[in-house]
Amino acid sequence: MSSVVSNAQLNKRIISVIIFTFFCYLSVGLPLAVLPGFVHNQLGYSSFLAGLIISIQYFATLVSRPQSGRLADMLGPKRVVMLGLICCGMSGVLSIAAMLVQTLPAISLLLLALGRVFLGVGESFTSTGSTLWGMNIVGPLQTARVISWNGVATYLAMAIGAPLGVLLNQGFGLAGFAMLIMAMALVGFWMASRKPAIKVSAASRVPFQQVFSRVWPFGLALGLGTIGFGVIATFITLYFASRDWSGAAFALTLFSLGFIAIRLIFSSYITRFGGLKVSLVSLLIECVGLLVIWQAPSPWLVDAGAFMTGAGFSLVFPALGVEAVKRVPQQSQGSALGTYSAFLDMGLGLTGPVAGLLIAHTEMQSVYLAAALVVLLAVAMLLRMLRPSQLAEQPEQ
Missing domain, CATH: 1.20.1250.20 (MFS general substrate transporter like domains)
Structure with a gap:
């Protein structure tokens, strides 16, 4: 077998789990250019609060990162990825709920904030779990390759997410990107459930x-x-x-x-x-x-x-x-x-x-x-x- 074919097969195996990172970070990118405008223009809150809604997700990701790794070690990366995708999907559900109660700004803002927490936890669980899953599939010598592909999936998804979120918001409001987030979570969960789990040491x-x-x-x-x-x-x-x-x-x-x-x-x-x-x-x-x-x-x-x-x-x-x-x-x-x-x-x-x-x-x-x-x-x-x-x-x- 040639090294070219071998590399292609390695990449295919890595991408088969890094796809969950792509789903996750597309979910992160979709609301970025939309939520601040919704909070400021539709709900009537200050620019500071509009920015804070975005920052809540980063804080949730930071706090949950170490826990995501420990859970992946104990439960296996497959389960952690599936948990992360559920959290991403919940952020979509809560975004739709926030849109439906926008006549009650305080409740709408609270639902958005809770959705950002779910998305932050989903980001850390899905990304860390996908990376560890890939490392276990292809072995420790390919760790750099797995982390590199994970980064490509991350930045590609983020680059696509923001403009796509704006486009969907123009046509359907918050429900546009929220429905896509929910769909990716469901598809990703189904895909992950069909893959063999990695045996936990x-x-x-x-x-x-x-x-x-x-x-x-x-x-x-x-x-x-x-x-x-x-x-x-x-x-x-x-x-x-x-x-x-x-x-x-x-x-x-x-x-x-x-x-x-x-x-x-x-x-x-x-x-x-x-x-x-x-x-x-x-x-x-x-x-x-x-x-x-x-x-x-x-x-x-x-x-x-x-x-x-x-x-x-x-x-x-x-x-x-x-x-x-x-x-x-x-x-x-x-x-x-x-x-x-x-x-x-x-x-x-x-x-x-x-x-x-x-x-x-x-x-x-x-x-x-x-x-x-x-x-x-x-x-x-x-x-x-x-x-x-x-x-x-x-x-x-």
């Missing part, structure tokens, strides 16, 4: 405190590296507006294209050169991209910087993720993956308010210099990790 698991102590350096480096993505996703539109430029959406598109292209083309480099070295080079590229945006005198240079930042950030999550999960035994890898992923959620959650405070006291472009300096801090951490005396390679059994 009966071996004793590493206590959470020990998992955290082995994973946190990689998670912290990931969280610092995430800041570059956060300031582009959150503030690039305002940056263009502050200079009377048009085309901010194209910069976001180029960021996504750089991210996906590098994931598809170079993910094998993680296995070949090691996660620490790949993430080190990746963070340096991300840093350069942010500095280009900071000093860019024209929109096309901002576009180039956004593409470079996306390309640089692309392999950071899988590269450091590979290093994190191999620090624990297989029966605790779900817990390690969930804990590690929580640092990404934390980085994204802190970026908005912290960068917003910085913008209030300095110029808009200063957030890109600040983000570059934060990414350099992650580079310094990795240089320290690369020393032979740092961080043992093998997990304690």
Whole structure:
């Protein structure tokens, strides 16, 4: 059998479970551009509350990430994925309920908030469970490939979700995207139920405190590296507006294209050169991209910087993720993956308010210099990790 055929079969097996991540993040993307307008215009609440409704989901994801990993270790990833899909579906049900009682704004807002909590838990359960499921199907040597495909599914779904949600909202109101979320949850649940479960190891698991102590350096480096993505996703539109430029959406598109292209083309480099070295080079590229945006005198240079930042950030999550999960035994890898992923959620959650405070006291472009300096801090951490005396390679059994 040729290596090409072998790779194609591996990818097919991975995609057969990563499809649940796609369903999940399409469910996340669909309401993003719709709910703030509904809360502000239809329910009559402030812009602050409109933004808070969106943020509730991120907080729920952050809090439930470690638990999703522990449950995947105990119950198996299949059950956790199915639970996650149920939660995603419930967010659709609650969105429809909120639309039906919009003449009672307080109740409608409460239902939306509860739906966002369900969606946040669904995101952490489905994504973590799908990744661990894929890792178990194809084996530990393909961990980088599984995490890379998971990221491609995530960003592709998010890129499709926001504009599709707006389109469905224009035609059918909240029920448009909510019905699609419910349909994906039902189809995904049915698909997952038909797949064979992964046998759960009966071996004793590493206590959470020990998992955290082995994973946190990689998670912290990931969280610092995430800041570059956060300031582009959150503030690039305002940056263009502050200079009377048009085309901010194209910069976001180029960021996504750089991210996906590098994931598809170079993910094998993680296995070949090691996660620490790949993430080190990746963070340096991300840093350069942010500095280009900071000093860019024209929109096309901002576009180039956004593409470079996306390309640089692309392999950071899988590269450091590979290093994190191999620090624990297989029966605790779900817990390690969930804990590690929580640092990404934390980085994204802190970026908005912290960068917003910085913008209030300095110029808009200063957030890109600040983000570059934060990414350099992650580079310094990795240089320290690369020393032979740092961080043992093998997990304690």
